Amino acid sequence: MQALSDRELLLERRQYTHEQATLWDKLSLAQKFAASSMTQFGYDLSFIRNSNNGSLAILQCNGKAATINSEGDVNTMPNIIIRP
Numbered sequence: 001m002q003a004l005s006d007r008e009l010l011l012e013r014r015q016y017t018h019e020q021a022t023l024w025d026k027l028s029l030a031q032k033f034a035a036s037s038m039t040q041f042g043y044d045l046s047f048i049r050n051s052n053n054g055s056l057a058i059l060q061c062n063g064k065a066a067t068i069n070s071e072g073d074v075n076t077m078p079n080i081i082i083r084p
Helices: 002-025 029-039
Strands: 044-051 054-061 064-069
Touching: 002 044, 029 044, 029 054, 029 064
Parallel strands: none
Antiparallel strands: 044 054, 054 064
Protein backbone atom coordinates (compact mmCIF):
# COMPACT_ATOMS: atom_id res chain seq x y z
CA MET A 1 0.00 0.00 0.00
CA GLN A 2 2.83 2.40 0.84
CA ALA A 3 4.44 1.82 -2.58
CA LEU A 4 1.26 2.97 -4.29
CA SER A 5 1.19 6.19 -2.28
CA ASP A 6 4.84 6.89 -3.07
CA ARG A 7 4.19 6.27 -6.77
CA GLU A 8 1.22 8.61 -6.79
CA LEU A 9 3.30 11.30 -5.08
CA LEU A 10 6.03 10.98 -7.73
CA LEU A 11 3.47 11.22 -10.53
CA GLU A 12 1.97 14.32 -8.94
CA ARG A 13 5.42 15.94 -8.72
CA ARG A 14 6.07 15.23 -12.39
CA GLN A 15 2.87 17.00 -13.39
CA TYR A 16 3.70 19.95 -11.17
CA THR A 17 7.17 20.24 -12.67
CA HIS A 18 5.76 20.22 -16.20
CA GLU A 19 3.21 22.91 -15.31
CA GLN A 20 5.92 25.01 -13.66
CA ALA A 21 8.18 24.73 -16.71
CA THR A 22 5.32 25.85 -18.95
CA LEU A 23 4.64 28.85 -16.71
CA TRP A 24 8.32 29.86 -16.60
CA ASP A 25 8.42 29.79 -20.41
CA LYS A 26 5.64 32.39 -20.50
CA LEU A 27 7.48 34.93 -18.30
CA SER A 28 9.39 37.89 -19.68
CA LEU A 29 13.14 37.91 -19.08
CA ALA A 30 12.72 40.54 -16.35
CA GLN A 31 10.03 38.43 -14.66
CA LYS A 32 12.28 35.36 -14.80
CA PHE A 33 15.08 37.18 -12.99
CA ALA A 34 12.72 38.55 -10.33
CA ALA A 35 10.90 35.23 -9.86
CA SER A 36 14.19 33.41 -9.56
CA SER A 37 15.24 35.67 -6.69
CA MET A 38 11.83 35.22 -5.02
CA THR A 39 12.22 31.43 -5.05
CA GLN A 40 15.20 31.89 -2.74
CA PHE A 41 12.72 33.17 -0.16
CA GLY A 42 10.41 30.19 -0.60
CA TYR A 43 7.99 31.61 -3.17
CA ASP A 44 6.65 29.38 -5.95
CA LEU A 45 5.26 30.56 -9.26
CA SER A 46 1.52 29.80 -9.13
CA PHE A 47 -0.01 31.33 -12.24
CA ILE A 48 0.16 34.18 -14.73
CA ARG A 49 -2.58 36.66 -15.57
CA ASN A 50 -2.54 38.60 -18.83
CA SER A 51 -4.21 41.95 -19.37
CA ASN A 52 -3.88 45.01 -21.58
CA ASN A 53 -1.13 46.19 -19.22
CA GLY A 54 0.96 43.06 -19.80
CA SER A 55 1.40 39.87 -17.85
CA LEU A 56 1.36 39.59 -14.08
CA ALA A 57 3.11 36.63 -12.45
CA ILE A 58 1.63 35.52 -9.13
CA LEU A 59 3.83 33.71 -6.64
CA GLN A 60 2.86 32.23 -3.27
CA CYS A 61 4.66 31.30 -0.07
CA ASN A 62 2.98 30.10 3.12
CA GLY A 63 -0.31 31.74 2.25
CA LYS A 64 1.29 35.04 1.19
CA ALA A 65 1.15 36.29 -2.37
CA ALA A 66 3.59 38.36 -4.40
CA THR A 67 3.27 39.69 -7.92
CA ILE A 68 5.78 40.51 -10.63
CA ASN A 69 4.77 42.77 -13.51
CA SER A 70 6.15 42.45 -17.04
CA GLU A 71 8.97 44.91 -16.22
CA GLY A 72 10.13 42.70 -13.33
CA ASP A 73 8.85 44.90 -10.51
CA VAL A 74 8.01 42.82 -7.42
CA ASN A 75 5.09 43.63 -5.12
CA THR A 76 5.12 41.57 -1.92
CA MET A 77 1.92 43.16 -0.64
CA PRO A 78 -0.42 43.10 -3.65
CA ASN A 79 -4.06 43.99 -3.30
CA ILE A 80 -5.34 40.68 -4.67
CA ILE A 81 -7.43 37.83 -3.38
CA ILE A 82 -6.47 34.31 -4.38
CA ARG A 83 -9.23 31.75 -4.26
CA PRO A 84 -8.38 28.43 -2.62
